[in-house]
Amino acid sequence: MIRKNILLTLVYLFCFNMFSQPEVTVNELRAHISYLTMDVNEGRLPGGHANRQVVRYIKNEFRTFGLNAFKNGFKQKFTAQLRVDKGKPEKEVKTWNVVGFLEGNDPVLKKEYIVLGAHYDHLGFGGPSSKSDKRGVVYHGADDNASGTSALLEIAEYIASQKSELKRSVIFVAFGAEEQGLLGSKYFVNHPPVRLTQIKLMVNMDMVGRMNNQKHVYMGGAGTFPGGVDFMKTLGESVGVTPIVHAGSVGGSDHVSFYKKNISVLGMHTGGHEQYHTPEDTIDLINFEGQKQVCEYISKAILEKASTDDPLYFIYQE
Template sequence: MRSILVTGLLLASLCSAAQEYMPSPANITRTVQYLASEKLKGRGTNEKGGQKASSYVAKQFRKLGLEPGSNGRYYQPFTFTRGKHVNIPSRNVIGYLDNSAAYTIVIGAHYDHLGTAALFDGRYPIGQVHNGADDNASGVAGLLELARYYTQNGEREPFNFMFIAFGGEEMGLQGSKYYTQHPVDSLDNIHFMLNMDMIGRYNPSRGVGIGGYGSAMEWPEIFKGVQADTIKFFTDAAGKGGSDHHSFYVAGVPVLFLHTGGHNDYHKPTDDAHKVNAAAEAGILRIAVQLINNAMKVNKLEYVGEQASK
């Protein structure tokens, strides 16, 4: 009897731990340190470091038990042309959590950065490694933490989840443009898209900005009661912007965009891992979890276009 009781308590404890999992600063730090390491040389598009970064994300998706999201593969390859650079190869990395639901929540972040700046025609110092810790190793760390949360929280959510690490963002949102033009499931089936880009340099005097507040009728109600703990946030109505959520918004999908703002290391070789505030990022992700969970109480968000949201 005692053995059965102890076993039951252990199982209950394990279930409780799974349900209580929250974003981890240690995991965030580990991801950022790898993606922003000298080994990956800035994760440039069409550079070995960018390929290694996408392979790393696919490996993490596999470990978390996510299904390959693109025709039985984690990779969605594409090519694009940018100025004089023709047929540049890149790839999105897609992991899918199938909850047998009617609609899907897309969570995204771009994994690429400037690399050694070879494709930018002198706009940035060519040959210097731009590690891109905040831009956007921090967003990928957030992507993986949210994937970990929704695969390990012990719940079967009423929505499916599509986790996408986009390639080619620094070259003009190429990965998200390609995805919205070649979705693996109809865009009509997307509840909303949440994008994270530069969420690692939290400034308490500014707070974290959350864009897309005007992209769906229901966002004001969903935001009610969200507890920010020590993290301050503010909202912005715009669905358009300079990151991958823009591609989804102009395609008719409600969006949210998390961003801690610009800084002096933006697009410079000095955007290094030790400058990312992992504890604050974990707090930002706790806000994201609350928003996602509140949004799952709504059957389907009603998209609001640019003119109507003004």
Template sequence: MSTRNVAGFLDNGAEKTIVIGGHYDHLGKGFQSGSLTPDSQNQIHNGADDNASGTAGVIELARYFAANNIKEKHNFLFIAFSGEELGLLGSKYFIENPAVPLKSISCMINMDMIGRLDETKGIIISGWGTSPVWGKVIPDLAKTRKMRYTIDSSGVGASDHTSFYLKDIPVVQFFTGSHGDYHKLTDDTDKINFDGEAKILSLIAQVVEGVDKEANEPEFTTAGDPHAGRTTSNFKVTLGVMPDYSFSGKGLRIDAVSKARPAANAGIEAGDVIIKLAGKEIGSIYDYMDILGEHEKGQTVEAEFLRNNEKKVVKVTF
């Protein structure tokens, strides 16, 4: 089966381009893995929040910037990614086959699940640590709208901004939070806060305008631990790797390695497949997480991995 990313380019004749994206795929009729509704195969999973809300955001922002009669200092590339639920496949494909040179991308703004705004909790903004520009532009705009928000500095997560961050591109993601309808048949339009989403899109539009008006291009900065904000408090250690969530073979395939972290210090590289850690076999990412939960900082263990089908063993110190 094949699928496509869907893109629209607003050409302002500029050297730099701002990417605005969100994934449009969901779980279909439940035959692929991921549905949390029991016995839900052959039943349509509409995914109103995940991620029709973000897809609508991409379309609305494209409409807004195309019709504002302003020639901004940046071009805009609006992308609806496919294959996100299977492991960020659409955004990975774009990064490997970019429609514009990667060096010309100023920053990437991602919308994933922005349809359930609770005014008392606000929104979650990820990627804050990937560029100083977010801390410069966003706070005053959010304050004007009386929009509460919390931040996650990490540039990686289970959404498409990760693919851009791993290529040293500043990213920011907007998210209204998890809920009990996630990946269930009940994630439908009756649960969407339409006024709330409109408020979020108004904020994002002004964030884009703020970045466009900056005298300098957003500076990329390496964000914190890739596991920050993603793992439970039981995890005292990390390898400092980004797993390849689309990998279906045995072991943990590494998509990216953070500098100066345990894996990098041990010589583990992107593309390696870890098959054993601390003497325990890794069949899936869940085995890997179980092993992490059993260790403390400062401990040294053996990691066995495959690199181009050649088996290697190294010592890893957490």
């Protein structure tokens, strides 16, 4: 049955890629989350075969969209210490960030970078569901953070179709091992493919798949770059969402690693819920139309900041 499911999924993804479109679509968001949350991907825990195949999937999508790789390729390898049962030593595993970029067209501004990121990992397995199933139940992490990963892929595809408009360059990063303590983003900022001073803004998406009826999109850090609060409020209203914008309140996801390096950030999400970090965080609860609107909102923000010469610099917020 597992082999049959894998075959059907591969056929589906092949057909989906043949007919993928440069604009953000519900069908493509659904296809990405369907793949990422498959049982065979084992809850996307860092380390092992399942981790490798998810990384391969993201890397292949980046390549298909026409993203460039830095000199060491699309994969940025690092080791992660996995949190295990109390009283046992931490387990060290190999995992990766997946990194691609689009170069800007302005001879000066192309040396400045905007980073868009989301973590692809999740929690793996929970407690055993039966005596015969010692691995436990799969934590699918549809919202946390298959939603952010699918958004990253869709936005990357869209911005690649608009690359002639870019003045600044844009880096796209799927971070590994966020759930283990922001390990992927910490590794990235300590081993950046460009100088940190060249990174002018980092936008992070973590749990963007559960927009409510009020169309709320929450964000922290909008005051860390010039005019950010007004910019995000006005832009949100123009695309039909209701932005809840905080100048500070940077939060606790991968953008924090950048903020600690004095880089402007935006941490984007659609709110918490009772399925957070439970096996019930499943694809049937994703609001795909709402997620599409979030993607359009973030796409427009990235494009506007990457296609103008408005100055971008870090502003400290409490």
